[in-house]
Amino acid sequence: MTDNKLINLENISKSYGDNIVLDELNLYIRENEFLTLLGPSGCGKTTTLRIIGGFETPDQGRVIFEGKDITNLPPNERQLNTVFQKYALFNHMTISENIAFGLKIKKKSKEYIKDKIKYALKLVNLEGYENRMPDSLSGGQQQRIAIARAIVNEPKVLLLDEPLGALDLKLRQDMQYELIRLKNELGITFIYVTHDQEEALTMSDTIVVMNQGYIQQIGTPEDIYNEPKNAFVADFIGDSNIIASTMVEDRLVNILGTNFPCVDTGFGRNQPVDVVIRPEDIDLVKPEDGIIQGRVTSLIFKGVHYEMDVMANGHEWLVHSTDLFPVGSEVGLYVDPFDIQIMNKPTSEDEEAVEIEE
Amino acid sequence: MKVPLNVKNKMFQKPAKDSDKEFKIGRVNQVKLLSFPYIIWMVGFIIIPLLMILYYGLTDRDNNLTFKNIALISDPINRKALLLALELSLISTIICLLLAYPLAMVLRKNHKTSNSFIVLIIILPMWMNFLLRTIAWQNILEKTGIINSILQFFHLPTLNIINTSAAIILGMVYNFLPFMVLPIYNVLVKVDKDVINAARDLGANGRQTFLKIILPLSIPGVVSGITMVFVPSLTTFVISTILGGSKIVLIGNVIEQQFRLGNWNTGSGLSLVLMVFILFSMAILSKYDKESEGSNLW
Numbered sequence: 001m002t003d004n005k006l007i008n009l010e011n012i013s014k015s016y017g018d019n020i021v022l023d024e025l026n027l028y029i030r031e032n033e034f035l036t037l038l039g040p041s042g043c044g045k046t047t048t049l050r051i052i053g054g055f056e057t058p059d060q061g062r063v064i065f066e067g068k069d070i071t072n073l074p075p076n077e078r079q080l081n082t083v084f085q086k087y088a089l090f091n092h093m094t095i096s097e098n099i100a101f102g103l104k105i106k107k108k109s110k111e112y113i114k115d116k117i118k119y120a121l122k123l124v125n126l127e128g129y130e131n132r133m134p135d136s137l138s139g140g141q142q143q144r145i146a147i148a149r150a151i152v153n154e155p156k157v158l159l160l161d162e163p164l165g166a167l168d169l170k171l172r173q174d175m176q177y178e179l180i181r182l183k184n185e186l187g188i189t190f191i192y193v194t195h196d197q198e199e200a201l202t203m204s205d206t207i208v209v210m211n212q213g214y215i216q217q218i219g220t221p222e223d224i225y226n227e228p229k230n231a232f233v234a235d236f237i238g239d240s241n242i243i244a245s246t247m248v249e250d251r252l253v254n255i256l257g258t259n260f261p262c263v264d265t266g267f268g269r270n271q272p273v274d275v276v277i278r279p280e281d282i283d284l285v286k287p288e289d290g291i292i293q294g295r296v297t298s299l300i301f302k303g304v305h306y307e308m309d310v311m312a313n314g315h316e317w318l319v320h321s322t323d324l325f326p327v328g329s330e331v332g333l334y335v336d337p338f339d340i341q342i343m344n345k346p347t348s349e350d351e352e353a354v355e356i357e358e
Numbered sequence: 359m360k361v362p363l364n365v366k367n368k369m370f371q372k373p374a375k376d377s378d379k380e381f382k383i384g385r386v387n388q389v390k391l392l393s394f395p396y397i398i399w400m401v402g403f404i405i406i407p408l409l410m411i412l413y414y415g416l417t418d419r420d421n422n423l424t425f426k427n428i429a430l431i432s433d434p435i436n437r438k439a440l441l442l443a444l445e446l447s448l449i450s451t452i453i454c455l456l457l458a459y460p461l462a463m464v465l466r467k468n469h470k471t472s473n474s475f476i477v478l479i480i481i482l483p484m485w486m487n488f489l490l491r492t493i494a495w496q497n498i499l500e501k502t503g504i505i506n507s508i509l510q511f512f513h514l515p516t517l518n519i520i521n522t523s524a525a526i527i528l529g530m531v532y533n534f535l536p537f538m539v540l541p542i543y544n545v546l547v548k549v550d551k552d553v554i555n556a557a558r559d560l561g562a563n564g565r566q567t568f569l570k571i572i573l574p575l576s577i578p579g580v581v582s583g584i585t586m587v588f589v590p591s592l593t594t595f596v597i598s599t600i601l602g603g604s605k606i607v608l609i610g611n612v613i614e615q616q617f618r619l620g621n622w623n624t625g626s627g628l629s630l631v632l633m634v635f636i637l638f639s640m641a642i643l644s645k646y647d648k649e650s651e652g653s654n655l656w
Contacts, residue, residue, distance in 0.1 A: 055555050075558040082559045088552040092574045101570075102560035146556075153560065 004031040006157065006189055007052060012061035014047055021047045022058070023213045029157070029191060034183055036192045036200040039210035040236070045193045046161060048210075052191060053082045053159050066156075076105075080157040081150035085165055087142045089134040095121075095145055096130040102153040120148035123182065140171045147182070157189040164199065176202050197237045201225060209233050212350035225278075230343050234276040235353035241282075241318055242353050245275040245342075253342060256313035258292050260335060264342040274343045279320040280305070281339035290332015296325050414626035427627020436612055436628065443608040444635070446523055447591030450530035451538075454587045455580065457531070458538035462579075463572075466546040477543070480536050492529055492600045499525055499601070521603035529597040530587075537586035545579030546572070581643045589636055 007029040014022040022044045029035050037045035050056040051063060054075035063071045070078060081102070090098050096117045103113045121127050124144035134142055143163055150158055160179075164172045180203055183190050194200055200207050201221040209216040209224060209232075217229040228234035231242050245255045250265040255275055267273055287293045294312025301307075306324055310317045312333055325331055346352040418424045430436055461480075465473050483491060498504045499520040506516040519525045549572060557567040595610035602608070609632055616625035 053555075053559060055558075074563075075555065076561045076563055082556070084552040084556060086550065086552060088550060088556040090553065090557070090571060101557070101562075105561040105566060149556075149560070 008064035036204040231353035538583035
């Protein structure tokens with residue numbers, strides 16, 4: 001990944017009738033970056049991708065590609081290729097005809113096309129499928145052909161619109177690693193759209209969290225997970241305890257009546273804030289060692305860890321722990337100061353958690 | 359009615375609960391049972407009449423086997439009627455295709471709500487009686503008909519369309535156009551928008567996308583449209599009688615006359631020849647039509 005800005009979206013707005021899908025969106029994508037647009041359905045992520053691909057025109061704003069304004073350029077004149085959600089293979093053509101489609105349009109030589117087909121099929125582990133028809137392939141295989149069909153054109157950017165959405169869990173996980181490998185081998189920019197936060201965290205260099213047409217946070221997977229900017233991001237990325245609290249002073253927050261030391265500064269004195277504590281960041285200890293005390297009210301075995309609800313200070317805390325505390329046991333809750341993430345209160349509806357815990 | 363009763367008894371002997379396999383067998387029988395009314399219909403009104411035509415066509419009045427009826431197609435009048443019917447139905451089919459395909463493309467692009475309205479307008483004429491519509495055209499095209507009255511009113515030269523091939527083609531196109539539009543429209547709306555986007559994405563311009571993606575994917579609809587226009591055009595005698603007068607005789611008129619005159623054997627023989635032409639054209643078409651779009655109806 002370099003610092004070269006390859007694509008720049010400037011003040012992009014788009015609405016369908018009364019429905020505003022994107023509102024003054026600004027975003028840049030660096031060369032050789034794996035950038036994921038993440039958000040719930042209707043957040044505008046697919047529309048953003050389609051505007052970059054040229055399938056939609058923004059009502060307002062510009063799309064800059066390598067310094068040139070391509071806002072009104074049709075898709076066939078853009079140096080990028082797309083992998084569609086439902087594969088969109090040409091069912092009346094064989095696999096090699098599908099892969100050759102873009103190259104034939106560009107009038108490449110027969111030899112070149114033949115080599116490229118071979119190379120692309122090898123890259124997606126489907127050697128020997130040249131003469132099969134698309135509908136004789138499984139979903140995962142079809143999606144890999146769709147990727148092969150796109151990358152033979154040597155695009156500078158590959159757009160992927162929920163490409164794994166139609167696949168089952170195991171295949172999806174395998175394909176995630178395939179995509180990372182492909183990205184590294186090809187050395188090109190990937191712009192990936194998904195609503196699956198795990199997929200986004202696994203593959204991306206940069207995640208753009210979107211909701212209701214606005215960008216909520218841009219950052220590395222670690223940033224997004226550990227330091228969510230608002231309740232929406234905290235809630236959408238993984239499980240979390242989001243609790244309305246008061247910032248007493250710098251490095252001290254009052255959560256449900258108890259003062260917790262933290263590391264955040266600059267929120268002012270006695271200001272209402274939201275606090276995010278990840279369930280795995282809460283340590284269950286002996287009652288006297290905890291900052292607050294509570295009682296375990298439910299226990300579920302999740303494989304890697306136990307998921308427990310602990311009632312303390314009138315709030316159900318979600319806790320993940322590898323240690324087992326049976327239902328009814330008295331426990332202490334301890335949170336390291338740097339595991340407490342302080343956020344400003346949402347200023348608009350799109351920044352709110354889907355279900356905020358008061 | 360013995361057979362369906364047997365099937366029914368079997369179903370009662372083997373309750374569906376027994377096992378999955380038997381449940382399936384029961385279901386298959388049930389499905390077969392449902393098709394019986396149609397099978398009886400088909401045998402009574404399609405298979406038996408066809409066999410009768412075959413029988414009459416290959417025999418003379420004294421029930422002796424003969425190919426004379428079929429050979430009558432080489433009679434100059436009959437041959438001319440067949441060739442003219444082929445020519446006119448081919449022209450009508452091409453005109454229908456040229457009118458229908460662009461329309462279907464427009465319908466595909468438009469929003470769905472306005473589409474149902476346009477489709478309704480296309481189908482609307484079919485709500486009126488076929489004969490009535492054709493007679494209406496006769497009134498419009500007649501020497502003293504509506505068009506010529508208007509032309510005369512403005513002191514313009516009058517048209518002589520009635521009783522010409524052009525009038526028959528007009529009648530065929532008017533009556534059979536919906537059968538071309540609907541199957542083409544049906545395949546075109548099924549083409550995934552992202553498939554077209556993918557072609558554009560891979561560098562194809564509008565023309566290339568149409569020729570390499572949309573057109574090949576719509577072939578089944580085109581084939582079925584051609585069949586559904588060409589076959590009834592080739593066999594029609596009503597349109598040619600009403601709009602062609604006595605001057606223009608198509609093979610359909612010849613066959614009709616033979617039956618009216620009581621020459622069942624000659625009429626059947628000529629019908630068999632016509633059937634060969636239809637089967638031959640359908641065989642050619644079916645080569646291009648892998649997933650048939652209703653053309654099996656004919």
